[in-house]
Amino acid sequence: MAQSSSGIVAGIGPRTPVISRFHVEHSDSTMLSEILSPALVPWASGGLAFLVAVGLTPIVRWGARRGGWVAIPEDEKWHDTPTTILGGIAIFLGGAVALVVSGGVSAFPASVWGGAVLLVGAGLIDDLWGLGPVAKLTAQSGSAALVLSAGFLLAPGAPIWGAAPLTLVWLLGLPNAVNLLDAMDGVAASVTALAAGFLGLVAGLQGLGALATAAAVLAGATAGFLVYNVAPASIFMGDCGSLLLGYVLAVLGLGVQETGGTARSVLVPVLILAVPLFDTAFVSITRSLRGQSVTNGGTDHTMHRLVRLGWSERQVPLLLCGGGLLGGGIGLLGQVGPDPLFYVLALGAVGIAVGVGVLLVQRTAPESAAPPDPESVEATRLASAPSHSANSELESEEQVPRRPTT
Numbered sequence: 001m002a003q004s005s006s007g008i009v010a011g012i013g014p015r016t017p018v019i020s021r022f023h024v025e026h027s028d029s030t031m032l033s034e035i036l037s038p039a040l041v042p043w044a045s046g047g048l049a050f051l052v053a054v055g056l057t058p059i060v061r062w063g064a065r066r067g068g069w070v071a072i073p074e075d076e077k078w079h080d081t082p083t084t085i086l087g088g089i090a091i092f093l094g095g096a097v098a099l100v101v102s103g104g105v106s107a108f109p110a111s112v113w114g115g116a117v118l119l120v121g122a123g124l125i126d127d128l129w130g131l132g133p134v135a136k137l138t139a140q141s142g143s144a145a146l147v148l149s150a151g152f153l154l155a156p157g158a159p160i161w162g163a164a165p166l167t168l169v170w171l172l173g174l175p176n177a178v179n180l181l182d183a184m185d186g187v188a189a190s191v192t193a194l195a196a197g198f199l200g201l202v203a204g205l206q207g208l209g210a211l212a213t214a215a216a217v218l219a220g221a222t223a224g225f226l227v228y229n230v231a232p233a234s235i236f237m238g239d240c241g242s243l244l245l246g247y248v249l250a251v252l253g254l255g256v257q258e259t260g261g262t263a264r265s266v267l268v269p270v271l272i273l274a275v276p277l278f279d280t281a282f283v284s285i286t287r288s289l290r291g292q293s294v295t296n297g298g299t300d301h302t303m304h305r306l307v308r309l310g311w312s313e314r315q316v317p318l319l320l321c322g323g324g325l326l327g328g329g330i331g332l333l334g335q336v337g338p339d340p341l342f343y344v345l346a347l348g349a350v351g352i353a354v355g356v357g358v359l360l361v362q363r364t365a366p367e368s369a370a371p372p373d374p375e376s377v378e379a380t381r382l383a384s385a386p387s388h389s390a391n392s393e394l395e396s397e398e399q400v401p402r403r404p405t406t
Contacts, residue, residue: 046216053094053224088241175246274327
């Protein structure tokens with residue numbers, strides 16, 4: 001079958017996924033594919049990733065505590081207790097084990113996995129010793145270039161000169177969006193797990209078993225880490241986790257697109273990833289209007305403002321996941337439903353996002369850039385935490401919440 005200069009398969013119907021030009025079948029020699037039907041492999045792989053991450057996270061937490069790798073509270077950070085970091089290592093290893101067992105590693109180009117390893121490494125260096133903004137951007141640009149070299153494009157029906165820059169923005173933006181979202185216990189992990197689940201469902205509907213498996217593995221590994229990251233968190237994922245999650249979500253979003261070049265093709269992943277994209281846009285716009293740096297730390301994110309509106313730190317992740325359910329549901333409809341209804345609902349979602357943003361600014365603007373009051377934060381945590389929290393029982397005297405990043 002012929003290919004255009006942009007690398008997109010020609011002559012395929014409007015709902016053919018972009019990733020169909022890659023090898024996406026499971027290896028017949030892997031354990032799961034030998035004992036399970038193809039439809040069950042994603043579910044089993046996600047479950048395995050969950051179990052491995054649940055088992056590894058306490059080990060990583062113990063090692064981080066022994067090494068003194070903890071997030072220390074600062075004025076521009078939300079948490080007020082030192083907390084271990086490096087939870088992203090458990091997510092990465094949990095996902096890697098599940099992908100090896102399921103045969104998912106061979107389903108994608110080596111450059112895609114190289115980009116993931118590059119970002120995990122850069123994030124780990126930043127967590128342990130600090131990494132300058134130029135070096136971090138260089139690593140992110142390198143990972144984006146590796147994905148582009150594999151032929152993944154946002155808006156695949158557009159000319160290459162337009163699609164390539166859009167793809168670069170997408171691949172640079174989403175890791176930073178999840179990094180920004182990782183500013184309160186349980187938020188980034190829960191939103192990521194939910195978005196990965198929706199991307200897996202879309203991939204399954206397209207018949208992309210390996211892509212669905214990769215999404216399920218991401219959801220499972222992140223959910224396994226989330227067991228220890230809900231408020232009050234006993235470990236944070238760190239940059240090695242947030243950059244990895246954003247990168248994988250970006251690649252999955254590119255993979256579930258179609259080759260027809262319609263607006264629906266781009267809107268489906270955008271809607272599924274609406275929560276991290278909204279928070280990034282919201283913080284960038286409001287800080288720019290206040291004349292503040294977009295890249296500096298702060299407690300003016302969506303989740304911080306929701307706490308100031310009266311929601312607890314356990315309720316905020318659920319509330320944001322509600323937004324993720326809305327966006328993901330509309331995105332899923334874009335795969336199976338009629339176009340007119342999809343576009344109407346997508347427009348409605350944009351209207352809701354604008355309304356929520358305006359409401360948050362109007363109701364919380366006086367305190368939007370101020371750090372949280374330690375007494376009020378502690379009162380909120382005590383009110384929302386159960387008396388026998390599994391997290392607080394695990395070496396509670398040495399607990400240290402994570403370093404939420406901006």
